[in-house]
Amino acid sequence: MTTTGTTTTVEQAMRRALELAALGPAGGPNPQVGCVLLSADGEVLAEGYHRGAGTPHAEVDALSRLPEGAARGATAVVTLEPCNHTGRTGPCAVALIEAGVARVVFATRDPLPLASGGAARLRAAGVAVEEGLLADAADALNERWRAAIRLGRPWVTAKWGSSLDGRIAAADGTSRWITGPEARADVHRRRAQHGAIVVGTGTALADDPALTARGADGLLPAQPLPVVVGRRDVPGDAAVRRHPRPLLQVRRHEPAAVLAALAEQGVTSAFLEGGPTLVSAFLAAGLVDEVLVYLAPTLLGGSRLATTDLGVATIADQLRLDVREVRTLGTDVLVAARPHPAGTP
Structure with missing residues (x-):
């Protein structure tokens, strides 16, 4: 220098x-x-x-x-x-x-x-x-x-990819691929910035995800802890069983209990990938710090929505977010947002 x-x-x-x-x-x-x-x-x-x-x-x-x-x-x-x-x-x-x-x-x-x-x-x-x-x-x-030190729990990023009408799968359950390769590459990069990737047993059994962070040349150097939430067993031949790090299965559904289990493992940030029931439970509990939505320019219709019941009975109860970033990724659009501070207009 x-x-x-x-x-x-x-x-x-x-x-x-x-x-x-x-x-x-x-x-x-x-x-x-x-x-x-x-x-x-x-x-x-x-x-x-x-x-x-x-x-x-x-x-x-x-x-x-x-x-x-x-x-x-x-x-x-x-x-x-x-x-x-x-x-x-x-x-x-x-x-x-x-x-x-x-x-x-x-x-x-x-x-x-x-x-x-x-x-x-x-x-x-x-x-x-x-x-x-x-x-x-x-x-x-x-x-x-x-934030994890201040909050006394891991930071939570909730992510999903959906059509413009908010669907994460077609009527028959197929979902690969709604978003394109650029969006998927961005997801893997962001996975590597977190301490754990978390899915529910429904997603683990239906999609058989590896829960790894990958780049063009294979696995990225930083690999988050793979976590499956739910009481059903994950099969011994599941892709996540071949993860570089051992699978953590949290046999609880309560978001706070899941975060406590992650904290015991030294995790200070979690990348929450689904499915809708798990993501919605965290959102309803006020335990999501960041939302990443990858929107594909397509329409699917049907009932397979990105979220389920969020406890919003009337428009006054809506969970407001502040958009922090909007980015084009190939043909898709990423919207990154964070919960709107309580008590502010």
Whole structure:
């Protein structure tokens, strides 16, 4: 990296740290974090990111790529406040202090009381600490993880693909494919950004889904946990049994109980794919944080609607949403929306 002034150099490093952070797994118990180590004259010494629970944190990953003593006097640019607790790994704040880092610039505070306090520990050791650089981008990267901490449950994204008249299948139950390849590729990309893919037993038995996240070259590196909700057994030869991760079957129907089971597995975000009964139960319970609807330019008619009873008896009870994104994907249209805040017009 060439130096074009201290502020510019550090901001470039933070943008790179955010890119690195996005390479780590999403939807698990840990946030996505990236780190870039800069020399006193602004050259990149090393980079690192967190690769998942039990692996070195981003700061330690970056430090491990340098010979002993090479980080003395360096600036650590990190997307999240260095942690201050010992879990599966030691405190990153201590690792930076012991490495002789002179300055730490981080984007946003750690919201976990157990892990926070790294900034104070660094300052107490004489390390210069600055915070807030590209904080909005860092918060957006870990939005679902932060929401799970705030809500005390996994973030839930409900997704379905339908015709323009809201049907997810023809009268005989066939549904492959309503949407086109571009829409399906987008679904797989978004699956990989969540900690679990959740379907009901009806969908699991009727469609035999693999519940994997796939790209043009096969399975994506990040694979969410496959989850089937319901009391009926999933056959031993079902496609989901060949998933890279073991199937979690939650033999409960209550949305809150399902989310509690996911939280026990360290899941902080869930991609809810169906069927209509399961999706509608979560919507009616107010436990959906985001809705993704892939609309195909076709009409099917019939009774196979994307949702069932949502508890809306009168128009005043409608579940209002705020549209956050509208995107064309091939011949289809994605509408991304979130529940309208209660109490606002």
